[in-house]
Amino acid sequence: MSAKALFVYDENEVAYKFNDSHPFNQQRLVLTVDLLRKAKALSGDSLIRPMPADExxxxxxxxxxxxxxxxxxxxxxxxxxxxxxxxxYGLDTEDTPFFPGMHEATSILVGGSIRAVDAVLGGEAGHALHLGGGLHHAMPHKGAGFCVYNDAAVAIAHAKSKYGVRVLYIDTDVHHGDGVQWSFYTDPDTCTFSIHETGKYLFPGTGAVNERGDGTGFGTTINVPMEPFTEDESWLECFEEVLVKTAAQFKPDLIVSQHGCDAHAYDPLAHIHCSMEIYRAMPRIIHRLAHEHCQGRWVALGGGGYDIWRVVPRAWSLLWLEMSEHPLLRQLEQNPEMALPADWVAKWRPHYGEALPTTWLDAVHTWDPIPRRREITEKNRHTKEIASLYLA
Structure with a gap:
């Protein structure tokens, strides 16, 4: 194994663009890569380029x-x-409208996630990150939820067919990872775990705690739907407790994780009230489980995230810092108010037009408290217990 972690990226991935007003904006990739470079956390020898997926x-x-x-x-x-x-084919909606060059642009995203799998299972690196991926809503016969092809599902299918591995898929997007779940709902060798805002109030309306798989795949689907306005402590309690039990019972050979960062309080498309802390903590938990259960083999993908200025670059950068075990993480532990690179903030503030965050983490002590915190926490704990019902 020649590297701790590799970063799959191609500037052409920004071509995945529905229209100028669409909330799915791949400019977030550019912002994230620039933040990592200005933080001196992304070197050229960590970068690898994808090839388009074939038919x-x-x-x-x-x-x-x-x-x-x-x-x-x-x-x-x-x-x-x-x-x-x-x-x-689901390609005439406001969410997922067809656009010129759609097949070519999406094939590169799928190819990037396949490349990440090959890097890890082929022994190039212990971990690989492809932030252009994570399009988890696309179905076998239909596009949906800003997703044309489901790169996560294709990458998992590739890992299984080429390398014969058992895959644990972890979805941290605020929207349920429905396309991946349904692709492997009867498969005993693929476990899908999704923590998300309850589908009672949010697209795609699925991901109930009683969706557990079918046939020989029963028990390999785990859903942890959270109440609106859930905060960091409750989110992380449910995430860690259920995921630790899931990984121990399933015993994966590879972890593939999807890192939508739209459970943040600033995100405009959901109702969860978490801070940047969950985007520091969740990768740390997944990283630990990868080393405990599958010799460190871990592929991470991007996903949702619609506050592309204040949230996505910081969240995805924290993910890469964890995967690459960068010294900045230790510095952040010692100084939770550590500043972002000033030249990054200065470069992008004029484009945003408002004040950008100046620190890696959020000053949550300044946020207004959420009403009904106790009731929300208790409801989430009840959901956690049901999700854990068949887990040892």
């Missing part, structure tokens, strides 16, 4: 019919026939 790889999860539709709707001017059929 065989895409069809390990998606139907040939759907791939054909994505290709046809990727033209600069799709035919009227294909435009009329776009709704059949």
């Amino acid at each position: 065989t790889q895409l069809c390990s999860v998606h139907s040939q019919e759907y791939v054909n539709a994505v290709k046809a709707l990727s033209a600069d001017q799709p035919t009227d026939e294909w435009m009329h059929q776009a709704g059949k």
Whole structure:
């Protein structure tokens, strides 16, 4: 093994763009990479580039019919026939509208997640991060939730077919990881764990605690739906307790984690009230479990995150600091008020137009307290107990 961690990135990944007003904005990749470089935490020898996924790889999860539709709707001017059929494939919605070059742009994202799997299971590195990935809502026959192809599911299928491994998939996005769950719902060798805001109030409306898998895959689906306005302490309590039991029972060969950072209080598309602390703590927990259960083999992907200025760059940078075991983490433990690189803040503040955070973590002591904290915590603990019901 030649490296602790590798960072999969290609500037062309920003081509995954629905339109100028869409909340899914891959400019967050540029912001994150720039923050890491200005923090002197991302060296050139850590970077590897993806190759686009090929059709065989895409069809390990998606139907040939759907791939054909994505290709046809990727033209600069799709035919009227294909435009009329776009709704059949979920590609005519406000959330997931077709766009020119869609197939090519998404194939690179899928290829990046496959490249991360190969880096880890091929022995190049112990860990690999692909922030362009994490498109966890796409279904075998349909796009959904800003996701055209499901790179996470394809990467897992690739890991299983090429290397014969048991995969634990961990989804920390505030939205339920439905596309990955349903792709492996009957598979006893893939365990999907998702912590998210309850689907009672949020897209995609699934991820109930009683969704546990089916057939020989029963027990390998774990969902931990959290109440709106959940805060750091309750979120992390439920995440760690259920995940530790899940990993111990399932005994994975590889962990694939999805790191949507939209459970932050600033995120505009959800109702969870967590701070940057969960984005420091969750990678640390996953990192520990990777070394406890699968010889450190860990692939991490991006995901949701719609406050691209104040939240995503910090959260994803903390993930890379953990994966690469960078000394900045120790400094942050000693000084929780440690400042972000001043040149990063100065560079991007004019583009945002408002004050950017100046520290890695949030000053939560200045935030207004959440009403009903006790009731929310108690409800989450009840959910945690149900989620743990069949776990040793």
